[in-house]
Amino acid sequence: MISLIKSLKSYADLKNGSGLCLFSNYLLDQAISKKHYPSMKQTSIECHVSESSVTLFSKKLGFTGYRELISKLKFEITYFSVDEIDKEIKQGPKEKLEETVFSSYNNKLQDHIVKLKTQLSKISKLVDKFSKAKNIHLFSSYVLQKELNWLSNFFVIKKVRVIEQTNIFSDSFKLYELKENDLIILLIGDEKEVPFFQAILDTIPDQFKANLFIFSMSEMLSSNLANLYNLKTDSFINYGWKYHQLFEHSQSIFLKYLLDQLAYLVKWKNKQDEFEEIQQLKNAE
Template identity: 30%
Template sequence: MNLREKLILVLKETHNQLKIVIINNLLECFDKNIFLPIQTISNNCFVSKSAISKFCNKLGFTGYRELVSRLKFERENYLNILDNKMEIKSYDDTKNYFINCISFFDNYKEKLLTIAELIKNDTYIVASNQLINQAKILYFYLNKKGYKVFFTEMLVANYNLDINLKNSTVLFLVGGMEVGGIFNVYHKIKYNNNIIFLTSTALSTRIDKCEVKIIFDLNNSSTSYYLRSVLVGYLIAQIINIVN
């Protein structure tokens, strides 16, 4: 469930007038693709900025800025889908695209086996907005299997790894925009830990030290969001299959 869907669900279930007015304003911002500063939102809702922040905290965000960043990200991909900016147009094109990708990913079999070994250490999963759902799936299964794995959906906390971390494995899933915080973490911890990257072609050039790097784009061009979600999900499924 994305954030917009979560807001709509809360709106349907709550009788709290404060939540109702805040959510209605946020959804209006989403629909118009105009995201207002916290002072303007608080004025529109006739509440204090601290009330807005508290509302965001209850949804699992560190504050209004993080919540708005997530909404902006969802809106960007929402528009891409509505505009039908697809790279493939037919049933057969889609089928052939995924067949080609899966065949290409066979080249990564040894790397996936290496990942399965590395995550036997204490493992920290760090994901960009675009791949956070795939990260949650991997975390869920590793945790269920008894692996010592750490992950949080709160994005700022997600990036707040101890820079003195040593002898652990850090698995980065990165794609899309808003990855500056992730790479700040990476550069601070890359020499004392095992580093794994599942990454796009564009972002792969920013990685200068790692134990494993898997690029999930089939070619040098960027993969659309909805295709990328499926491809990374397939790679995650293979990792889960190996650790089973």
């Protein structure tokens, strides 16, 4: 497959004054030189063509429409420096740019998976707390409701009482029945819903913050909340990826990866505890 950048360059080099030539040249200049991705209307105006022509040009380049073309262009530009793009356009064979783009993308994806594994020590701490907890207070943003349901069902199977609350903006809201070993778990998946979680954090007494664990989509968000509420960094389990806009559903995929690790460690610890109990019974005989 020939890359979009390569295709645009081939039409721009025609220099025949055609609408497709102007369109290709304009998009390359905006994306590479200015890191700007113009709207359909803006492209139509600057290229002196109708919006329907912009759609036709996009289809000519192999896309269903202009929005899909811009998404692919953003994808390719993200993984190359300007110098690398220039070098590939001028010298690289047709297949090389596409292969390098996806190779770079895959490498970044693998790097993030490795980075996620550094969060396992925090999950191990959560598992240790879980073994003592009778109640777990679960909260989730709307976009992570599916993950919340999965986690809730898992905890119920493990015979732990799960308390989910949603109407936290009512005057009567409070973390009720909060006991010494209770766990509080927040799943944050949308910055727009941060006030929801801040309202929860405002209600947690200091003595219970050691049992608070926050799955956060952003290290910056974690840092801000840690400073604002005087929380330890161990309270935050970061799953977010800065390239998530280019990978649909990546946020929930990476969160699910960590939740799977949590489930595995809980099961493993339960087996270890059972084994130790059996050993103690044998030693007592």
